[in-house]
Amino acid sequence: MPKTATHGTSRAPLSREKVLHTAVRLADEHGLTALSMRKLAQTLGVEAMSLYNHVTNKDDLLDGIADLVVAEMDTPAVGGDWKAAMRARAMSAHEVLLRHPWATGLIGSRLNVGPAMLRYVDATVGCLRSAGFSYQQADRAWNAMDSHIYGFTLQEVNFPLQPDEYASAAAQFLPQIPVDQFPYMNALTQLVIAGKHSGRADFTFGLDLILDGLERLLGESA
Incomplete structure (x- = not known):
């Protein structure tokens, strides 16, 4: 019997590009001082520690969004x-x-x-x-x-x-x-x-x- 397709939402995999683009959007909306790793993780729907697979630290994040x-x-x-x-x-x-x-x-x-x-x-x-x-x-x-x-x-x-x-x-x-x-x-x-x-x-x-x-x-x- 064929399996019934599920229609639940699947989260796109996290990547450095996605992290940086989301950080730019947050800075645009709330200002740079409001940009934190915790806030960024919440927006992406992940644990804060997951971000460190894609950015080394906050400085690396800032370097990345400046370059974007x-x-x-x-x-x-x-x-x-x-x-x-x-x-x-x-x-x-x-x-x-x-x-x-x-x-x-x-x-x-x-x-x-x-x-x-x-x-x-x-x-x-x-x-x-x-x-x-x-x-x-x-x-x-x-x-x-x-x-x-x-x-x-x-x-x-x-x-x-x-x-x-x-x-x-x-x-x-x-x-x-x-x-x-x-x-x-x-x-x-x-x-x-x-x-x-x-x-x-x-x-x-x-x-x-x-x-x-x-x-x-x-x-x-x-």
């Missing part, structure tokens, strides 16, 4: 228009970090560099080197760009106001900056209140300044 986030960023091609490639790289990194606000500080703090980060940096240096930058210039260039990317993003995700709140906040702030004491701050705030200046920091403004400066440097080095 880097893997989402566009990697520049070697050859072609270096300036367009670097701009696309920066825009992609900024968008990825806004999707994962907790990752901005984490990525820069890891000592153990994962395969995605190695590919990312190697391609970045290769793109700049093929454009004519020296290795020393390429290294300084991508570090300058990344300082803008990570610093700007960190400020953006921690800023206490939404864009549609800037004008009203500026109006409330105006009495604290009388024109006779702070004439330039007062004038700038008036522009925000009047809708003539958004008051928002512009990621592309700083990025294009860096890229234009690098372009001039490359021309001077030729």
Whole structure:
């Protein structure tokens, strides 16, 4: 007599990839400080000790999720228009970090560099080197760009106001900056209140300044 098929739910086998992707989702939902091995195990429906078959410890977990986030960023091609490639790289990194606000500080703090980060940096240096930058210039260039990317993003995700709140906040702030004491701050705030200046920091403004400066440097080095 044939056996009757069972329709119970079967749990997919645990893997390092599954552990890391679940950890990223938890960090996105609750923040990095809320990510614990116990919470991760509960979400996966396993005992906490089971996780250690796939990650060595908490540091290994953090290394892994940092590398997963880097893997989402566009990697520049070697050859072609270096300036367009670097701009696309920066825009992609900024968008990825806004999707994962907790990752901005984490990525820069890891000592153990994962395969995605190695590919990312190697391609970045290769793109700049093929454009004519020296290795020393390429290294300084991508570090300058990344300082803008990570610093700007960190400020953006921690800023206490939404864009549609800037004008009203500026109006409330105006009495604290009388024109006779702070004439330039007062004038700038008036522009925000009047809708003539958004008051928002512009990621592309700083990025294009860096890229234009690098372009001039490359021309001077030729």
